Amino acid sequence: MTALPPLFTDWFAARGWHIHPHQQAMLDRADAPAQLLIAPTGGGKTLAGFLPTLTDLAENDHQGLHTLYISPLKALAADIKRNLTTPVDEMGLPIRIDDRTGDTPSSRKKRQRADPPHILLTTPESLALLTSYEDAARTFAGLKRVVIDEIHALAESKRGDQLMLALSRLQALCPGLRRVGLSATVEDPAAIARLLACHPDPCDILQADPGPEPDIAMLETEERPPWSGGGAAYAIPAVLDQIRRHRTTLIFHNTRAQAEIFFHNLWLANEESLPIGIHHGSLDRVQRERVEAAMQQGLLRAIVCTGSLDLGIDWGDVDLVIQVGAPKNVKRLVQRIGRANHNYNAPSKALLVPANRFEVVECQAALQAVRDRDLDGEPRGRGPQDVLCQHILIRACAGPFSADALYSEVTTAGAYADLTRAEFDACLNFCATGGYALRAYDQWQRLKQTDGLWHLRDPRSARLIRMNIGTIQDSDLLKVRMQRSRGGKPLGEVEEGFAASLTPGDTFLIGGEIVRYESLREMTVEVSRDRGRQPKVAVFSGTKFATSTQLSQRILSLLNGGDWSALPAHTADWLRLQSDMSRLPKSGELLIESFPHEGREHACIYGFAGRNAQQTLGLILTKRMEELGLHPLGFVSTDYATLIWGLDPLTDPGPLFEMAALREGLDRWLAGNQLMKRTFRASATIAGLIQRNTPSAKKSGRQATFSSDILYDTLAKYDPDHLLLQITRAEAMRGLIDFGRIEEMIARIDGRIDLLRLPRVTPFAAPLFLEQGRTPVEGAAQERLLAEETEKLMAAAGLSA
Missing domain, CATH: 3.40.50.300 (P-loop containing nucleotide triphosphate hydrolases)
Known part of the structure; x- marks a missing residue:
């Protein structure tokens, strides 16, 4: 020792x-x-x-x-x-x-x-x-x-x-x-x-010894959770009561927009003027630091926050954590719980607040996973090649290098341990020339070889490479400031697309304040204070979490376990009603409910694959249904289901869920989809093909998008096997599309599809009718509806077709 x-x-x-x-x-x-x-x-x-x-x-x-x-x-x-x-x-x-x-x-x-x-x-x-x-x-x-x-x-x-x-x-x-x-x-x-x-x-x-069990539970409220939505406004009185009972409370949210809404509602209900702050990544740094300092000094009773306070910072005297909305990931929940009673021998105390009825089930599954110390996580896979390309350029900035020596270095890194020499050489060639379709352009001729060593073709390019180091992709954010005549105080950032939707006089929330949009000046959103109206909410760039695979499996186990005694009575009654009217989804099969509603046919597919995968499933299935003449009109997705509506009932789902058909449908959809261009833009920026930061100025999101779209179209036409297009497809499949979760679902059900034809909407399907983000399907169904409506109008006018 x-x-x-x-x-x-x-x-x-x-x-x-x-x-x-x-x-x-x-x-x-x-x-x-x-x-x-x-x-x-x-x-x-x-x-x-x-x-x-x-x-x-x-x-x-x-x-x-x-x-x-x-x-x-x-x-x-x-x-x-x-x-x-x-x-x-x-x-x-x-x-x-x-x-x-x-x-x-x-x-x-x-x-x-x-x-x-x-x-x-x-x-x-x-x-x-x-x-x-x-x-x-x-x-x-x-x-x-x-x-x-x-x-x-x-x-x-x-x-x-x-x-x-x-x-x-x-x-x-x-x-x-x-x-x-x-x-x-x-x-x-x-x-x-x-x-x-x-x-x-x-x-x-x-x-180490894991220490005492955490003290975790769901927050009891007088009002029942709503059927849908993510704001949890119903719980504001109960949350305020918990703030009064504790020294300092952290109130976590999964997105920045939800944090802003909750903070606004909490402040309106805070009749005692308890000192409450807000903290998230889109706020101005000075404002964040002010909140952090107040926390350390014990001046705040509560802080509404996001993942910006997830990690191991010891903030003041926090003795309660509240998670608003289902955590989606057990590991994230454990990390947040640990912010309370930051002491080895004291149990952390946390309360979960489900935002809607189904999240009650998810929160209960997450609580049990925490008690069982069963963490979740998705495997990362091999090291991404766009990051490797950036690393090669970084290495070139430091001076000449041997390709053999750099390859040996890189393969000592865990995620790149199985990188082949051919893959490495493809990345090196891309860094040197831009690839086959771009090698004629000087701006992408960045490296050359002299006496066996690679180095920058122009040493002055090192400055540009250094200015663009990093893998975090900005979501085209614009600064928000008070008007210069009102002091010009910086408030934070909003997405460029949101700013483009504003007209003078529109109001929105940022940093807990309602502000009025005045103008866009020099890439800065200028605002003034406005306390009198219902605000819009800034479309912040926070991550939209999807429920993890492991947590989804726990939810399915809870649904079919039969013991719902830990659930609130209203939720247990909802599950029993679903069981009586239809069936409860199971892990080893795919439940599909088919029913008529308000003159349309509906199919509800309970895949429990996470929001991104369920959204992708809706896109692929509606395309396939269009080909089969089922006339879909639109769909909406949540973490656990996809609801599709159209003119004809679904009677044979088998052909829709053949893996080959799903992959073919995905390929056709991706070929003409803007998602691939967005993914290409992110990877091209990381790999150094596109520079967002230049010595003169930072490109706007529109400028960068225009540049990357031209590059994408050029490569897709003249060099479809280009390294960056290969990277783009791999990133799209793994990230926003999450096709791997669909593949996992297909493997899990192994052809076992349970289609139930029912006379009306079921308890589980009903909340999906209230979800936002409906996606319409343009196709033959719209033409058929137009033709039928035309016939009705003609008949009403006494005319024949």
Whole structure:
């Protein structure tokens, strides 16, 4: 056992602390090539990750950078800096700590490169930028450890792939580099360990005592949840009552727009003027920091928020978390629950507020999964090639490189361990020339080879590449400010498409304020205050979560388990009524209800495949039904079902659900769909084919869309096998379309389709009639309706056709 230095044991003792077993284990195994620590929120994960660093620096002289800390959030890096500075100052350790994010002044960034601190706290994007400089080898000379906090959050996105490629570069510069990953919510430790490892070296997995069971339940309300919708306005009185009973309450929402609506309704009902704030990623940074500071000082009783406060920041005296709307993902719920009673020995306290009747069932399934410690998650798959292309360009910015050496580096990164040399060479060729159809254009001739080494064709292009580093795609956001005559205060951002829909006088919500649209000036939305009318809601760019596969299976099990005693009486009665009038969906079969309603034929398909997949299913099936002469008119989808209406009843669903037919329908739909162009634009931006940021100005969303659409059409016509088109299809299938969930559903039912012909709408189908986002189908059905209406009009006028 590695003993703590006396200075540290004295510091622990002065605080009444003792070293936890998992912290001691991290210290004992500090020389392992890679370590993954899974420990509960409040269990001292961060200190465990830093103990080897602090003890080494306390006992040994070290010049330059010793440890790199990487966080998914800028705010988390700043919070860790504050928390880490406390023991360093109190023990008088000669350790310099600094942070580096997109908000860091350029003068400080230059100093960090010239004279690095012992511990640098940063983000994946800032690290990638640091590796792009010619002096990267000097900056990272002597680097011993990398600590990756909340590694589960990075592992789920391209930011994690970018990070692991950057680490492969650091490993080549510093061969003895040790890696540490920290998380409280890992559903598949072995998968995260493979991602974290520097292949072929292994990664040790340490699991701490999980601590006490969380105190979680559904919020009891006097009013029943509505049949549809996501606002949960019915629960406002009960939520206010909980705020009164607790010191500080975090109220989480799944989208920014829902957070704005709830905050507005909560504030209107807040007759006692309790101090309540709002926090999400579209708000101005100054406003977010003001809310964060008030939280830390204990000045706020509640904060309405989104994923911007999900991760391991220790915000003040939070003793209750409320999740509004079904969490959609058990791992996300556990992460949010951990924000309350941020202490190893105290159970976290949380309440779930279902937004509608079906979400009551989903919330109950999620609560049981948390109690069973059954986390969910989708496998990430192989490393995306658009991120690899960006990494190749970043590497070129740092100076000439050997293709063989870079390929060897890249394949040490977990997600790219099985990358073939042919795939790597295709990415390198794309970076060098733009590919076959674009090689004649100078702007895409970026790399060339001299004496066996690849380098930038024009060294001046390094600036442009650095300006566009990153995998987070902006959703064409425009700044929102008060009019200059009213002070010009920045409020946040809204999507460009939403701004384009506004006319002077329109009102909308942002930052909890109702504002009046005045004008669009220099790509900035200018507004004034307006408290008198019902506002629109800004179409924020927050993620629209889909219920995870594992949680969907738990919902199906709950429906068919027979024991609904934990459900509210109104929901249990609803399930019994569905069982009496029709059937309850089962995991091993596909239930389809067919019934007439208001002169139209309806088919309700209970796939439980998540919103994106159910939406895709609706698009494909209505196309197929059109071909079969069933005259569909439209559809609407939720996480659990797709409702299609039309002129003819569905009598034989078998041909619709043949896998070959679904794939063929998807291919035809994708070929003429704007979704592919949007996906292409995102991948082309990451891969460096399109630059959103230039030295002169940032392109508007419309400018970037115009450029990417022309490129997409050109490649589709002249180079259909172009690397970026291959990447685009793979991304579309995995992301917005989520076709993999449809394939999983087809495999799960294995041809077992239960079609019920019923006389009327069923209890489960009824809420879908109230859903927003209906998609019309243009086709023969509309022509038939027009012809029938024409005949009626002619007959009424005494005329014949």
